Amino acid sequence: MTTLREVVDYAHALWPLSGAEEWDAPGLVVGSLDHDVTRILLAVDAVSETVTQACDINADLLLTHHPLLMRSVTSVAEDRYKGHLVSKLIRSGVALLAAHTNADVVTDGVSDVLAQRIGMSNLKPLVPSSMEGTGIGRIGELSSPMTLGALAQHLASVLPHTAGGVKVSGDFNQEVSTVSLCGGAGDSLLSNQLVLSSDVYITSDLRHHPAQEFREQALLGSGPALIDISHWAAEWLWLDVAGAQLKKAFPNIHIEVSDVRTDPWDFLVVQ
Structure with a gap:
C-alpha cells in the first residue's frame, strides 16, 4: 500500500514548495500522512462539486491546483463554505493537497503545458527562478507564424469550453509568431520586458x-x-500531465481527472 506521506513527498519533489510565491499556501490542508491512498482525484479547485465528486468516488486524496485555505481565513465553522468543505473532507476520509504556484513554475507545470498545447517551442520563463528553466510564465515561438485570429481560434479548440470563451484585443489579421503567456491571473506581468517584446500575451x-x-x-x-x-480552462490542461506523473510513480493508485467545470461563469448572453 502507498501512504499519503509517500504521495505528498513525491508531489513536493515534482512541485517543490520552495518554488511557491511568498503569499501562496500550497501543501497538505487535510489528511493524516499515515493513511493509505488507493484513489486520487485531481481538480483545479476545491469547491462543493469537486469535493462531492471526491467523496462519491471514494477518493483518498483530492489534489487541487488552487489552495482552499489561503488569505484571511479565520474560521472553518460549517456555516461558511470553506469550513463546510473541510468538515466534509474530514468526515469522508478524503485528504486535500494543493500544488499552486509551485506547480506553475516547473517544467511541465501549468504555463509550460499551456505553451506546449498551443504548439510553442524554445520556451523560457518570463520571470526566471533560481532553478534553471523554471519560473513564472513562458515565452516562445509558434512553429509557423499565424494571424492573431487563427491563434485565438486554435486556443478555443485546445481549451475546454467556458461561457466566456476567448477574448482578444488586437487586429484579427495581425501576424504573430512570438507568444508570451502566464497560466492563471497574469496582469502583474504586463510591464515585463519579455511580454512587451512578444507579438501577443x-x-x-x-x-x-x-x-x-x-x-x-x-x-x-x-x-x-x-x-x-x-x-x-488554462489551468485544467495541466491536470492530465500531473496525473500521468503521479501514475508513473504510483501505478497501483487509481488516478482520475475531474471533468467538473469550476469556472464561475455558467452562460453568456450575446448582445
Whole structure:
C-alpha cells in the first residue's frame, strides 16, 4: 500500500514548495500522512462539486491546483463554505493537497503545458527562478507564424469550453509568431520586458483599466496584442500531465481527472 506521506513527498519533489510565491499556501490542508491512498482525484479547485465528486468516488486524496485555505481565513465553522468543505473532507476520509504556484513554475507545470498545447517551442520563463528553466510564465515561438485570429481560434479548440470563451484585443489579421503567456491571473506581468517584446500575451482575468491602458500605450509604439482566456480552462490542461506523473510513480493508485467545470461563469448572453 502507498501512504499519503509517500504521495505528498513525491508531489513536493515534482512541485517543490520552495518554488511557491511568498503569499501562496500550497501543501497538505487535510489528511493524516499515515493513511493509505488507493484513489486520487485531481481538480483545479476545491469547491462543493469537486469535493462531492471526491467523496462519491471514494477518493483518498483530492489534489487541487488552487489552495482552499489561503488569505484571511479565520474560521472553518460549517456555516461558511470553506469550513463546510473541510468538515466534509474530514468526515469522508478524503485528504486535500494543493500544488499552486509551485506547480506553475516547473517544467511541465501549468504555463509550460499551456505553451506546449498551443504548439510553442524554445520556451523560457518570463520571470526566471533560481532553478534553471523554471519560473513564472513562458515565452516562445509558434512553429509557423499565424494571424492573431487563427491563434485565438486554435486556443478555443485546445481549451475546454467556458461561457466566456476567448477574448482578444488586437487586429484579427495581425501576424504573430512570438507568444508570451502566464497560466492563471497574469496582469502583474504586463510591464515585463519579455511580454512587451512578444507579438501577443495570453493570460487570464485581465481587468478593464489595466488592459485598456496597456493597449493604448502599445498603440503609441509597439506592444503585444492581448488574449484573455478562462483562468480555470488554462489551468485544467495541466491536470492530465500531473496525473500521468503521479501514475508513473504510483501505478497501483487509481488516478482520475475531474471533468467538473469550476469556472464561475455558467452562460453568456450575446448582445
